[in-house]
Amino acid sequence: MANQDHSDAHVPDFSGDVAEMAPHYYGGQAVIEGVMMRGADRWAVAVRQPDGGIWLECHHTSTLPTKKPWLKWPMIRGCYALFDSLSIGMRALGISAERSLPEDEEEEELSGAAMGASMALAALLFIGVFIFLPSTATKGIDALIGNVMGDGVWFHLVESFIRIVIFLAYLWSISLLSDIRRVFQYHGAEHKTIAAWEHGEVLEPEHVDRYSTLHVRCGTNFLILVMLLAVVIYTAGGLLVPPPEGITWWGAVIYHVVLRIVLLPVVAGAAYEGLRLGAAKGTNPLVRAIMKPGLWLQLITTKQPDHDQIEVAIRSFEAVVPAEHREGRVPTTLDSPILLAHDSLPVVLESAEVRLAPDGEDEGAPSADGSRDGGSTVGEAQREES
Numbered sequence: 001m002a003n004q005d006h007s008d009a010h011v012p013d014f015s016g017d018v019a020e021m022a023p024h025y026y027g028g029q030a031v032i033e034g035v036m037m038r039g040a041d042r043w044a045v046a047v048r049q050p051d052g053g054i055w056l057e058c059h060h061t062s063t064l065p066t067k068k069p070w071l072k073w074p075m076i077r078g079c080y081a082l083f084d085s086l087s088i089g090m091r092a093l094g095i096s097a098e099r100s101l102p103e104d105e106e107e108e109e110l111s112g113a114a115m116g117a118s119m120a121l122a123a124l125l126f127i128g129v130f131i132f133l134p135s136t137a138t139k140g141i142d143a144l145i146g147n148v149m150g151d152g153v154w155f156h157l158v159e160s161f162i163r164i165v166i167f168l169a170y171l172w173s174i175s176l177l178s179d180i181r182r183v184f185q186y187h188g189a190e191h192k193t194i195a196a197w198e199h200g201e202v203l204e205p206e207h208v209d210r211y212s213t214l215h216v217r218c219g220t221n222f223l224i225l226v227m228l229l230a231v232v233i234y235t236a237g238g239l240l241v242p243p244p245e246g247i248t249w250w251g252a253v254i255y256h257v258v259l260r261i262v263l264l265p266v267v268a269g270a271a272y273e274g275l276r277l278g279a280a281k282g283t284n285p286l287v288r289a290i291m292k293p294g295l296w297l298q299l300i301t302t303k304q305p306d307h308d309q310i311e312v313a314i315r316s317f318e319a320v321v322p323a324e325h326r327e328g329r330v331p332t333t334l335d336s337p338i339l340l341a342h343d344s345l346p347v348v349l350e351s352a353e354v355r356l357a358p359d360g361e362d363e364g365a366p367s368a369d370g371s372r373d374g375g376s377t378v379g380e381a382q383r384e385e386s
Contacts, residue, residue: 025276026194026317027217029089030187031096032179035313036089037190039320042345045092046316047099049339054312055099057341058319061088078272079265085219090115127261129170134163135256139249151243151252156235159256164227171300181303188213189305189313191298197321203314203331205307213302216278220301221294225271228293230260233270237263311336319347 028037034047034055044058062084065071071080094115138159142149149155174180195211196203243255278291305313311334318330330350337353347354 025217026197026320027085028190028194028313028316029085029092029219030183030185030190031089031093032183033100033186033312034092034096035186035190035193035316036092036096037193037313037316037320038085038088040322042320043088043092044316044319044347045095046312046319047096048308048312049099050102053337053339054315055095055341056315056319056338056347057095057344058347059345074273075266075269078269081272082268086119090119127257129166130163131260132253132257134159134166135253135260137162139253143249151238151256153235153239156238157231160227160231160234163230167223167227168297171297175300184301184303185305185309186313188302189309191215191218191302192305192310193313193317197317197329202329203317204333205310205314205331208310208314209305209307213304214295214298216291216295217275218294218298218301220298221278221291222271222275224294224297225274225290226267229270229274230267233263233267234260308336315349315352318349323348 026037026039028035030036031045031047033049034045036043036045038061040061042058042060044056047055049055065077065080071077138149138155141158142155149158175184189208191213192208192211193203195215196208199211201207201210237259238256241259243252247255274290278287281287314331314334315336315338318326321330326348332351334351335353337355338349340347340354340356342357342359
C-alpha cells in the first residue's frame with residue numbers, strides 16, 4: 001500500500017459545488033470483495049476473485065421514473081430511490097458473495113424469491129431492532145421510574161436516544177470483524193474513486209488514493225440523517241396523534257411501532273432531500289454542520305483501502321461512465337484480467353485483458369487464451385444492447 005497523507009488537506013473539499021464539477025451524482029456501495037457503482041442509466045459491480053482476476057458485470061438501471069414523472073417529486077423520489085437502491089444493492093451483494101468464493105466453495109445463486117425473502121427478513125430485523133426494541137425499552141424505563149414520561153415529548157426523546165445508541169453500537173461492533181473491515185476498505189475505495197472523478201483526476205490508483213475515504217453523499221450520511229430526522233418527525237407525529245386514552249403499555253408500544261412504520265417513508269424522503277442539499281450546497285455553514293455527524297460516522301464505516309481494492313472500484317466506476325466523458329480520464333496502467341458476465345451490457349476498458357464468460361458456465365478468472373490487450377471491448381462478443 002502506498003504511503004498516504006492523512007492531513008486535513010484530504011478531507012472532503014466543499015469549496016466548490018459538486019453539481020458543477022460532475023454531470024451526474026455517481027454513487028455506489030461496497031460489497032464482498034468488491035464495489036458496486038451506479039451511473040445515470042446503468043450500474044456495475046466488480047468483484048476481486050480468489051485467483052486475482054476481476055469479475056465485472058453491468059446492467060441498466062430502472063427507467064420507471066422516466067415513465068412516471070411523479071416518482072421524481074420531492075419526498076417521493078427519496079422513497080423510490082431507497083427502494084431501488086436496496087434492490088440493486090441486494091443483487092450486487094448476491095453476485096459478490098458468489099464470485100468472491102473459491103471455486104470449490106461456490107454457492108448457488110439466489111433466486112428472485114429467495115432474494116425477496118432476504119429483503120423481507122432484513123426489513124423485519126430493522127423494524128425489530130430499531131423500532132420495536134427502543135419503544136419497548138423506553139416503556140420499561142418509564143415503568144421503573146414511576147411512569148413519569150407517559151407518551152409525551154420525553155418518551156419520544158428517550159426512545160430516539162436509545163435508537164441512536166443501538167445504531168452506533170451496531171456499527172462499532174461489526175467494524176471489529178475482519179470480514180466487515182475488508183468491506184469497509186472497499187467502501188473507502190468507492191468514496192475515493194468518486195471523489196477523484198468529481199475533482200477532475202485521471203482514475204489511476206495513485207491519484208485516487210490521494211482523496212479522503214469520507215464523502216458527503218455516503219449512505220452512512222443518509223442513515224444518520226434518518227436517525228436525527230426521526231427524532232423530530234416521530235416526536236411531532238406522536239404528539240399530533242397520541243395513543244388512545246387508557247391503552248395498556250404493550251398496546252402503546254404496538255401503537256408507536258405502527259406509527260413509526262407509517263412515518264418511515266416521510267423520514268426517508270426528508271433524509272434523501274437533506275443528502276441532496278448537502279451535495280449541492282456544501283459551502284453553506286448550516287448544511288456543513290448538518291452533514292458533519294455523517295462524516296464523523298464514516299470514520300467507522302470506511303477504512304483505508306489498498307491499491308488492489310482501489311483498482312476494483314475504478315473498474316466498476318469505469319463501466320458506468322458514458323463514452324463522451326471518458327477521454328483522458330480512465331486508467332491506462334491497470335492490468336488485472338477481467339471476466340465479463342455473459343448477460344452484462346457491453347463495456348469498454350483500457351489496459352485490460354477482457355474475456356466474456358460463457359453462457360451458463362461458472363468461470364474463474366480469464367486465461368491468456370482468447371484475451372485481448374489494451375482498449376479491449378467485448379461489445380461485439382455479446383448481444384447488441386437494446
